[in-house]
Amino acid sequence: MFGILVSLVYMAAFAFTGLCLAARMLPREKAAAKLVLGLTFGLAMMMWLPALIAFCFGVFTLWVQIGALFLAFIIAALACLRRTHKPQHLLSFQLPFVLKPGALRSFIKREKAMLLVAAPFFLLCLYLLYTHTLLPKDGALYTGQSTFGDMNMHLGFITSIAKQGLFPPEYSIMAGTPLYYPFLNASVSSTLLLLGAPLRTAYILPALWALACVFSGLYLFFEAWFKRANTAILAVLLFLLGGGFGFWYFLDGSGADSYNFSRIFTAFYETPTNYVVENIRWVNPIADMLIPQRATLFGWALLFPALYLLRRAVDGENAFVPLGLLAGALPLVHTHSFLALGLVSIPIFLYECNKGPKYALRFWPYILLAAALALPQLFAFTFRQSSAEGFLRPHFNWANESDSYFWFYIKNLGLLALLLPPAAVFAGKAYRRFASGALLILFICECFVFQPNEYDNNKLLFIAFAFSCGLVAHFLIGVNAKLKGVAGRKALAIITLAVLFLSGTLTVAREAVSHLGLSDGFEEADLAFQLYSAPNVEAANWVSENAPPDAVFLTAPNHNNAIASLTGRNIVCGSDSFLYFHGVDAISRHEDVRRMYEDYGAFEELKEAYKIDYAYESDHEWYEYYVMDGVFSGYPVVFESGDVTIYAVSERARALLR
Secondary structure (H helix, E strand, C coil): CHHHHHHHHHHHHHHHHHHHHHHHHCCCCCHHHHHHHHHHHHHHHHHHHHHHHHHHHCECCHHHHHHHHHHHHHHHHHHCECCCCCECCCCCCCCHHHHCCCHHHHHHHHCHHHHHHHHHHHHHHHHHHHHHCCEEECCEEEECCCCCCHHHHHHHHHHHHHHHCECCCECCCCCCCECCCCCHHHHHHHHHHHCCCCHHHHHHHHHHHHHHHHHHHHHHHHHHHHCCHHHHHHHHHHHHHCCCCHHHHHCCCCCCCCCCCCHHHHCCCCECCEEHHHCECCCCHHHHHHCCCHHHHHHHHHHHHHHHHHHHHHCCCCCHHHHHHHHHHCCCCCHHHHHHHHHHHHHHHHHHHHHCHHHHHCCHHHHHHHHHHHHHHHHHHHHHHHCCCCCEEECCCCCCCCCCHHHHHHHHHCHHHHHHHHHHHHCCHHHHHHCHHHHHHHHHHHHEEECCCHHHHHHHHHHHHHHHHHHHHHHHHHHHHHCCCCCCHHHHHHHHHHHHHHHHHHHHHHHHHCCEEECCCCCEEEECEEEECHHHHHHHHHHHHHCCCCCEEECCCCCCCHHHHHHCCEECCCCHHHHHHHCCCCHHHHHHHHHHHHCHHHHHHHCCCCCCCEEEECHHHHHHCCCCCCCCCCCCEEEEECCEEEEECCHHHHHCCC
16 A cells, blocks of 8 residues: 555656646646646656656666656746746646635536546546456456457566666567567556556556546547537547447348347457457447557557647647647657657648748747657667568558448448548538648558558557547537427437447447456356466466566466566567567567477577576466476476466576575
């Protein structure tokens, strides 16, 4: 509990610093915008200040976190100084609920639209994180459907950065290989681990902060664009719950493919927004992006507030400097979000240039600041990863595998795809111009892929989708107003909303119960998705307490590897479901690992080359290989429980036993 308390105080200090910066850089913004942007700046600094110090010294330690906190206080003090160098009251953020009694009620009344849409989604995601993040039962650790895969990788990043202290970090699932994948979304949780928080808490707390920035930033973006709260609310709902016609495949009597409705809630990835059998690939952003994909979560936490600032800058506000800071912070948080922001900005910049030189000149602080901050990250990390085979290459029609071009998008996006053309015509020229970057994103994503898995282009396409949701929401609100007094207006609205939201709502509902084992009658059974069995958790606890932080383990390459994920120690080779899609060639290592388990001579030959300290045997290894009986019998057993046995195979590991 002490570690959790320290972590909360540490996070509060960075949030305070962010609020100071927002008040200083954006004095004319309303209170809600200052609050959201302040939290966004604070989150960005909590990711970046420890990293900057760690880059300088090459280590990520507790002292680095203390130094980052000291830097945050300096930034807060400087932000709270007036230009006359006279101290400014530290609480004068123009946030009324901080300054006087009763003002909190006034703030809630003024910003009820934002709270009305953001709060329920935040609470939903709080529940999902609670049920999906290392949920303990009988000594084992469980998760939900969407987090059964990627969360293991992110846990490995978090624990290895905290336990090994290397910075820049290396892959714990590929010992000795530099980590070029954006890792600041992981190191922010590594900070809390070093402060004493349990791994489950360290994973959840920063994610909740990021979710608050995503939902409130998304609302502010739409509100600044359309200047109407009801349009902003509908646009947020379309983005987070909008779905296509996938629900049809789960209704009885749907034609050739008639599936039982209950399968949505009991089968593995057979939902109305993720049903590969029928080429349904447009997933729900909550269930398939924000909860399982940590880089996307933290990237969007900076991106949507940045899009709000971009809109405010176009409207004439002096927001280009904070916009440049957020843009420059993105590459090592989420490269796709950085690219999306750049693509969205290009047409807007060209339109401003067309207005005249003075308008174009306003953009240059944003461009120069973003470039100055981002280019070192791109050259040191992003370009090194993207230079691997399978990254940037031509590819047409995104993830469509079997349908005609337009039918693919119609059935995946549903009614929203059909409404988008009239919505674009209905929108005024200014609205269309601001959304023109979405067309650029769509064109590029339909012609090229930026990573080995072409499906991952959706990390860019979702930003184009956000602009589409805004235009469609604006159109629907306008049509509803024009139909006022027409018979059947309410019935038409209900049917339209049902078709728009049914697939997404069913998917989110499935995710909400996915941690449970459900029978066909929806009766709760046991927890459904076990990540780590009780013996593996027990083994991980032993390793955390006894093995050196830089120890190397020989294990199977299962994606739910307890050693790599829970202890932060290195394994020789992990799952290709992570490595291959990051551009890491692990073919030869996989073969070497197989040989070491199946051939005593090969193990003796290769263990020194890979500097292996411990050999791990469990049901994963026996399932993956024909493990040779007695291949490790000449080495002492240091741990044994259930089906897990750990052998000390290096002199260093054996010396620890003496």
